Amino acid sequence: MGGASSHPAGLPRTVRLDEIDSTNAEAMRRAMAGETGPLWIVADRQTAGRGRSGRPWQSDTGNLLASLLLTLPPATVACAYQLALVAGVAVIDAIRADGGLITGPVPRLKWPNDILIDGHKAGGILVESTSGPGGLKAVIGIGLNLVSHPEGTALPATHLRRHGSPPARDKILAAVAREVAGWLLRWQEGVGFEAIRSAWLERAGPIGEACSVHIGGQRVFGRFAGLDEDGALLVADEAGRLRRYTYGDVTLAP
Numbered sequence: 001m002g003g004a005s006s007h008p009a010g011l012p013r014t015v016r017l018d019e020i021d022s023t024n025a026e027a028m029r030r031a032m033a034g035e036t037g038p039l040w041i042v043a044d045r046q047t048a049g050r051g052r053s054g055r056p057w058q059s060d061t062g063n064l065l066a067s068l069l070l071t072l073p074p075a076t077v078a079c080a081y082q083l084a085l086v087a088g089v090a091v092i093d094a095i096r097a098d099g100g101l102i103t104g105p106v107p108r109l110k111w112p113n114d115i116l117i118d119g120h121k122a123g124g125i126l127v128e129s130t131s132g133p134g135g136l137k138a139v140i141g142i143g144l145n146l147v148s149h150p151e152g153t154a155l156p157a158t159h160l161r162r163h164g165s166p167p168a169r170d171k172i173l174a175a176v177a178r179e180v181a182g183w184l185l186r187w188q189e190g191v192g193f194e195a196i197r198s199a200w201l202e203r204a205g206p207i208g209e210a211c212s213v214h215i216g217g218q219r220v221f222g223r224f225a226g227l228d229e230d231g232a233l234l235v236a237d238e239a240g241r242l243r244r245y246t247y248g249d250v251t252l253a254p
């Protein structure tokens, strides 16, 4: 296992590991042991990378596997899930920054936080949190496929190198860390969520895009109708009724 902690000017503290079960799990363990962050944990490999809804996250060497540990005031518990939207905006901006890490297709978001390139999943975000006397410890885990992607996933996947010559992982991590820090400042622990909401919408598909939402064994077909003021997904179902989702898997119509 590696473990060097670095703090070059302007960058948050970063722990680099060769291998770990999950950078989110490691961040949570450190939080329980008293670490308050901000601290990035990045690993070359994960042996038990985790995705949303208990799914595994394939974690090949060369891809970005990183988590940011933060401590937030207790009052932010109710809006901590918005961190996934904050991070989604930041990752898109990191890919688009400095002339873009890829050429051709424009990366976009799919609710709540899938990073799509040409309709294929290139990355995802998993936010986990726990509250205690010291405040809310939140972990933002980011997986970005740089050099490889899993086969046979429900939503076909891709990786950045398929679409250009992205720089080395650590440069991409630096860009992601910079964008996450910038968007966290704008989020202002929830007070500035309106800026995140509109930035997220600008980086997502168009209003009216056909989609379905899968939740609790049911699938509802409809059209994307935006986000509400808290970040919940709005979908107009086939009967024209507006439905609000705080959880679920969204599939875009082909």
Ligand code: BTN
Binding pocket: 021, 022, 023, 024, 025, 046, 048, 049, 050, 051, 052, 053, 055, 057, 064, 065, 066, 067, 114, 123, 124, 125, 126, 141, 142, 143, 144
């Ligand atoms: C998703 O299902 O879309 C979310 C995937 C999140 C994966 C990242 S990889 C780094 C961090 N550590 C984990 O175990 N998961 C997240």
